[in-house]
Amino acid sequence: MKPEQTLEEIPLAGLLEGVGAMRAKGGRMVQICATALPGQFELTYSFDFDGRLASLRVQLPASDPRVPSIASIYACAFLYENEMHDLFNIKVEGMALDFHGNLYNTTVKYAFGDTKAPAAKPQAAAVPSVA
Amino acid sequence: MSPWLRLIVYLVAAPVVGGVLSGWDRRVSARMQSRRGPPILQPFYDVLKLWQKQNLANHPSQNYYVLFFFLLVVFTGALFFAGSDLLLVIFALTTASIFFVLGAYKASSPYSFIGAERELIQIMAYEPMVLLTAIGMYMVTKTFYIGGIANHGGLLVLALPGVFLGFVFALEIKFRKSPFDLSSSHHAHQELVRGITTEFSGRTLALIEVAHWYETVFLLGWVYLFFASSPVLGVVMALGVYVFVVLVDNVFARLKWQAALGSAWAVTAVLGFGNIVVLSLQR
Amino acid sequence: MARTIIPFGPQHPVLPEPIHLDLVVEDEKVIEARPSIGFVHRGLEKLVEKKDFLDFVYVAERICGICSFIHGQTYCQAVEAIMDIPVPPRANYLRTVWGELSRIHSHLLWLGLMADGMGFESLFMHSWRVRERVLNIIEATTGGRVIFGSCKIGGVRRDMDAGAVRDTLSELEIIERDTREITKVFIHDNSVKKRLGGVGVLSRQEALDFGCVGPVLRASGVAQDMRKLGYAAYQDLPVEPVTRTDGDSYARCAVRCDEIFQSITLIRQALDKLPPGEIAVKVTGNPKGEVIMRTEQPRGEVVYCVKANGARNLQRFRVRTPTFANLPAMLKLLQGCDLADVPVLVLTIDPCISCTER
Numbered sequence: 216m217k218p219e220q221t222l223e224e225i226p227l228a229g230l231l232e233g234v235g236a237m238r239a240k241g242g243r244m245v246q247i248c249a250t251a252l253p254g255q256f257e258l259t260y261s262f263d264f265d266g267r268l269a270s271l272r273v274q275l276p277a278s279d280p281r282v283p284s285i286a287s288i289y290a291c292a293f294l295y296e297n298e299m300h301d302l303f304n305i306k307v308e309g310m311a312l313d314f315h316g317n318l319y320n321t322t323v324k325y326a327f328g329d330t331k332a333p334a335a336k337p338q339a340a341a342v343p344s345v346a
Numbered sequence: 347m348s349p350w351l352r353l354i355v356y357l358v359a360a361p362v363v364g365g366v367l368s369g370w371d372r373r374v375s376a377r378m379q380s381r382r383g384p385p386i387l388q389p390f391y392d393v394l395k396l397w398q399k400q401n402l403a404n405h406p407s408q409n410y411y412v413l414f415f416f417l418l419v420v421f422t423g424a425l426f427f428a429g430s431d432l433l434l435v436i437f438a439l440t441t442a443s444i445f446f447v448l449g450a451y452k453a454s455s456p457y458s459f460i461g462a463e464r465e466l467i468q469i470m471a472y473e474p475m476v477l478l479t480a481i482g483m484y485m486v487t488k489t490f491y492i493g494g495i496a497n498h499g500g501l502l503v504l505a506l507p508g509v510f511l512g513f514v515f516a517l518e519i520k521f522r523k524s525p526f527d528l529s530s531s532h533h534a535h536q537e538l539v540r541g542i543t544t545e546f547s548g549r550t551l552a553l554i555e556v557a558h559w560y561e562t563v564f565l566l567g568w569v570y571l572f573f574a575s576s577p578v579l580g581v582v583m584a585l586g587v588y589v590f591v592v593l594v595d596n597v598f599a600r601l602k603w604q605a606a607l608g609s610a611w612a613v614t615a616v617l618g619f620g621n622i623v624v625l626s627l628q629r
Numbered sequence: 630m631a632r633t634i635i636p637f638g639p640q641h642p643v644l645p646e647p648i649h650l651d652l653v654v655e656d657e658k659v660i661e662a663r664p665s666i667g668f669v670h671r672g673l674e675k676l677v678e679k680k681d682f683l684d685f686v687y688v689a690e691r692i693c694g695i696c697s698f699i700h701g702q703t704y705c706q707a708v709e710a711i712m713d714i715p716v717p718p719r720a721n722y723l724r725t726v727w728g729e730l731s732r733i734h735s736h737l738l739w740l741g742l743m744a745d746g747m748g749f750e751s752l753f754m755h756s757w758r759v760r761e762r763v764l765n766i767i768e769a770t771t772g773g774r775v776i777f778g779s780c781k782i783g784g785v786r787r788d789m790d791a792g793a794v795r796d797t798l799s800e801l802e803i804i805e806r807d808t809r810e811i812t813k814v815f816i817h818d819n820s821v822k823k824r825l826g827g828v829g830v831l832s833r834q835e836a837l838d839f840g841c842v843g844p845v846l847r848a849s850g851v852a853q854d855m856r857k858l859g860y861a862a863y864q865d866l867p868v869e870p871v872t873r874t875d876g877d878s879y880a881r882c883a884v885r886c887d888e889i890f891q892s893i894t895l896i897r898q899a900l901d902k903l904p905p906g907e908i909a910v911k912v913t914g915n916p917k918g919e920v921i922m923r924t925e926q927p928r929g930e931v932v933y934c935v936k937a938n939g940a941r942n943l944q945r946f947r948v949r950t951p952t953f954a955n956l957p958a959m960l961k962l963l964q965g966c967d968l969a970d971v972p973v974l975v976l977t978i979d980p981c982i983s984c985t986e987r
Contacts, residue, residue, distance in 0.1 A: 218710065218858060220921055243853075244840040245923075246949040248934040259934065261921060266857055268921060291840040291957040301667075319667035319986075327675055379754035456635040460657070460968065524748050525820055528969070535642045535745050537635075537971045599820040600748025602969045603657070 220268040222259070227273045227282065230260075234271065234285045237262040242269065247295035249303045251327060256280050256305060275305065286311035294318070302327040349428045349493070356427040356563070357420070364559025365389045367566075371592050378596045389555070396552035404453050409550045411449030418442035419557040423564035429493030432480045439476075443469050446542070446554075453545035461541025464529035467603050471526075471610035472516040478618035479516075482509040483571070485625050496574040503572040508621030510572050514587055515613045517565055519606070523591055525598035526606050536600065562588075632660070635968070639668050643746055643972040646982040650975075654968055662963035664956070670986045677946035682708060682916060682937070683782055685946070690776055692948060693984040695738060696926045698731045700948075701780040706860060707922035707935040708782050708943075712914065717907040718862075720784035725862040725899045726797075727771065727779060729892040733804070734763040734775075735927035736885045736892075739979045740815060743882065746972035747824040752814055759807045766800050769793065784909025794900050805893050812886040825879035829962040829974045832876055839958040842951045843929020844884045845978050849876035855925035866898050878977045885979075888927075915939050926951050928979045950984040 225233050242262030250257040256275040261268055275282060282299075284307045285292050296307040297318040304325035316324075369386040376383025385391075403409055422438040425431075443465070450462035484490050486505045487498040495502070503510050519526040530541035538544065543554060566584040573580035601609070637643075637650040647668035653661040673688055680688060689704035690697045702724050709716055741756035764774045770793050771777040779786045789797070815821055831841070836849035846853055847870055854870035856863045871887040873880035916937035923932050929951030936945040955978040962974045 218860070218920070218922060241837075243837050245930075245954075246932045246934070246947075248945075248947045248949075250934075250936060250945040250947070252944075259921075261932070263853075263930075265853065266855075268923065270921065289840065290838065291954075294953060294956060314665070317665065317667070319670045321667070321670055321672070326672055375751070379751045380758050381754060456633050459633070460635070460654075524750070527748060531748055533642075533745075533750060535750075536748060537637070537643060537968055539642055596751040598749065599744070599752075599818070599824045600969075601820065601823065602967060605823065 218268065220270065222270045222272060224272045224274075227275065230271070230273050231283055231285065231288070234260060234288050237269065237271070238288050240264065244289040244291055247292065247299065249299045249305060249327075251277075251303060253277075256303060258282065258299070258305075260285070280305045282307055284309040284311070301325070304328045353424055353428045356423055360423060360563040361556055361559045364556075364562045365393070367562055367588060368559060371588075374589070374592050375596055378593070389559075393552045393555050396547075396555070397549055399548040401548035401550065403547070403550065404455065404545055408449050408452040408545065411445050411452060412546060412550045412553055415442050415445040415449060416553045416557045418445060419560050419564075423560050423567075426492060426564050426567060429491060429496070432483065432490045432492055432495070435492070436476055436480055440469065440473065442557075450542040450545070455545045457538045457540070457544040458542055461529045461538050461544065464538075464603055465542050467607055468519050468522075468526065468529055471607045472519040474611065475512045475516040475614040475618050478614060478622060479506075479509050479513045479568075482506045482618070482622055482625065485622065492571070495571055499575055501573055501575055501579075505625065506572065506621055508617040508624075512613050512617040512621075513569070513572075514590065515610065515617075517569070517587065518591055518594060519610060520565060521562070521591055523595040525594075525601040526610075527595075527600055528603055528606060531600065637971065637975070644742075644975055644980065646980065647986070648975075648980065648982045650963070650971075652963070652968070652971060657968040659963055659966050659968055659971065662960055664960055666956075666982060666985065668986070669983055673987045674946050674948065677943045679942065681941050682943050683912065685943070686781055687778060689946075689948075690778055690780070692987055693950070693981055694775055695735050695981060696731055696928065696931075696984070697776040698727050698780065699924055699926050699931065701778070702728060702861070703922055703924045703931055703933045704935070704946075705780050705782045706924065707920050707933045708916055708937075710920045710922060711916040711918045711935065711937055712782075712912070714783050714910060714912060717784055717910060718904040719788075719906045720908045722862045722899050722903050723785045723787075723789060723908065724780060725866065726789070726896050727767070727777075727785075728861065729896045729899070730763055730767055732892045732927045733889050734760050734767070735979075736889050737763065737808070737811075739885060739927075739976070740811065740882070743973070743976050744815075744821075746976045747821070749821065752811065752821075755807075756811055759804060759811060762800060762804050762807070766797050769796065781909065783912045784907070786909070788908050789900075789903075794903065798897065798900060801893055801896060805890070808889050808893075812889070815882055815886055822879060824970075824973060825882055826877060828878045828970050829966070829977055830875070830877045831958060831962065833874075835961070836876065836958065839961065840954050841929075841958045841978075842954045843926070843979075844881050844888070845929065845955050845958060847871060848873045848880035848884045850874040853930075855923050855930045858923065860922075860924060862899055862902075865902065866895055868895070878973050881977050915941055916943065919945075928952060928981060928984075929955065948987055950981065950987070952978065952981045952985045955980070956985070 245261040245263045248259040254277050258273050259270050261270040290311055293312040296310050297314045299305045301319040368389040373383040419442045426435050447462045447465050450458040483495050487495045530543050569584045569587045570580040573583050632655055635652040637652055639647040639649045649665045651663040652659050686701050690701035692700045737756050737760035741753045744752035768774045770789055771779040831849050833850045836846050852870040852872050856868040871884050873884050917939035919936040921934050923930055932949035934947040937943045959978045
């Protein structure tokens with residue numbers, strides 16, 4: 216069963232405006248998901264409207280990714296934003312509470328920041344490895 | 347029995363009785379919680395084990411305070427069982443508690459610091475009731491000497507029912523049982539880890555444990571005083587009070603210090619003070 | 630007393646989970662709580678790039694040690710949604726049964742921890758004694774106790790025969806009776822009310838602003854429960870969210886107490902209607918596409934973002950656990966509270982830190 220949900224691609228410049236509109240409609244902040252894709256980052260901001268899920272998506276370049284913080288609209292976003300910074304090395308500008316890279320103390324810095332999975336890998340790579 | 351003999355019996359037997367009572371407390375509590383519980387002798391095994399452990403302390407001097415605490419508790423009990431002055435006993439006991447608190451302050455850890463503060467609040471909570479108990483006993487028997495109180499003909503509890511109940515309430519605080527286990531809970535599952543005793547280890551902790559056994563016996567001895575004219579009833583009631591304390595421990599959540607202090611003083615004012623007023627009016 | 634910093638965790642007897650709070654206290658008032666997490670970050674989300682998507686169910690189940698089954702279920706549902714796999718109705722019903730059993734044991738575990746946090750030891754022991762019976766049912770029906778790996782993409786691994794259904798139902802009777810006794814204490818005992826009532830009040834608006842989920846949100850009067858989305862068997866078994874309006878720790882406790890009984894009812898209904906047929910379908914091909922799947926964990930809404938590009942391993946797997954969403958609210962509640970209330974306030978959101986660390 217596919218759950219009912221919408222996904223809207225918006226330009227980075229329109230992010231704050233888009234999130235602000237979600238807030239104005241009474242959306243509950245559900246999550247921010249960052250995905251490392253070849254050559255770019257994809258951020259998904261999801262909001263809940265009493266069971267209906269609406270998401271906004273922006274694309275960032277892989278080199279020097281920067282995104283404005285939505286802390287002024289949703290104060291509780293600080294954990295997601297710190298997570299984006301600590302795991303993906305995405306610079307979030309103007310966070311409400313900045314852990315300066317100390318939310319996750321991972322051995323490998325920015326461990327999720329690059330992806331070795333290029334588009335559509337060949338079947339052979341599917342063998343599960345323990346490493 | 348001569349006072350000296352009583353004293354020697356106390357010094358030797360109290361830790362044994364106190365330890366068995368403590369083991370029995372754990373067993374009964376376990377049964378109230380549908381658990382099997384440890385063997386009755388578990389407290390002795392615990393103390394022996396602690397005795398063999400390495401002694402770790404933030405400041406070595408914190409252990410001397412505990413040593414004095416231990417000696418003063420034993421001394422308090424000795425005064426009591428030798429039939430000395432009840433007021434002296436009370437102040438010796440308070441001094442002992444203060445040494446314990448000082449030891450916790452000396453340990454300089456935030457947990458034992460706040461535990462020590464709470465212990466002071468607890469002393470403040472039960473002390474008025476303990477004093478009123480002594481005064482009440484004096485009003486009935488016309489003596490502060492425990493020997494004299496014990497040989498008083500009638501059952502003290504008949505004249506001092508309010509004081510007796512108030513004293514049982516104070517015991518609940520003194521034994522650090524739930525709902526009054528704020529300064530140091532038995533199971534270290536509180537915000538202060540184990541509060542006042544957090545920073546003590548090894549032999550020092552064993553000493554604290556043994557001091558509590560002495561204290562238990564001495565406080566139950568005081569309960570006995572209320573029924574001294576009928577020794578069998580006295581022993582039964584002393585054990586009964588102990589069971590009651592264990593039962594209360596198992597049916598309450600821990601109170602906050604504001605509520606603990608408030609309720610203790612309310613009980614003191616109504617039961618203790620009320621009883622004394624009635625006594626003085628009867629004269 | 631001057632300002633002191635009281636460390637709470639990462640190893641603390643009240644909450645044996647790796648969260649660290651620096652509690653800045655003045656006397657016994659907490660002025661500020663500074664959190665740090667990240668002590669056990671495992672990088673399970675990254676592991677998806679190395680594991681076959683069929684095997685990854687095991688990893689998803691190991692995200693949490695308490696609500697394990699629903700993690701596995703959510704992952705399976707997400708992949709099934711991408712691949713358009715029709716899950717047999719019997720599998721959906723069995724998933725519901727095991728999911729609700731997980732909810733009961735998680736709530737009983739929480740009730741015990743809460744009792745212990747406020748120094749009510751006997752209540753703690755009794756709650757966990759009842760929880761043991763739930764684990765026994767799970768063990769009898771799946772072979773595992775907490776992480777029982779009975780969910781797979783396309784259905785479930787194990788079936789329940791008529792005998793197992795009968796035994797489960799009769800054991801549920803006992804669980805319900807014992808739980809009634811325990812929850813009576815949580816709801817009516819005076820010393821419990823004193824410790825929980827009015828502590829950590831979160832208004833309806835605040836709860837929504839902080840993005841709270843699950844019992845925390847429902848105790849503030851918002852009737853949101855992801856089971857209403859109708860995944861698994863919930864389209865046939867209506868779920869009315871349990872709500873309270875006070876928004877304090879007592880209300881959150883009451884919501885969880887009521888949810889145990891709601892879950893018992895749901896299990897009875899599900900076992901009653903258990904449809905015959907297959908318990909799994911064969912999965913062929915690789916997933917391609919993406920979906921955001923939400924289900925209701927005992928602790929609240931869990932969000933799985935799954936993105937696949939047609940390879941054997943997924944491209945992105947992201948879990949937003951309920952605790953992650955409730956942490957900001959907890960930090961807010963801790964400001965200005967009494968030191969003695971800290972265990973209550975930390976436990977009130979039912980934190981699962983290893984869930985959050987993934």
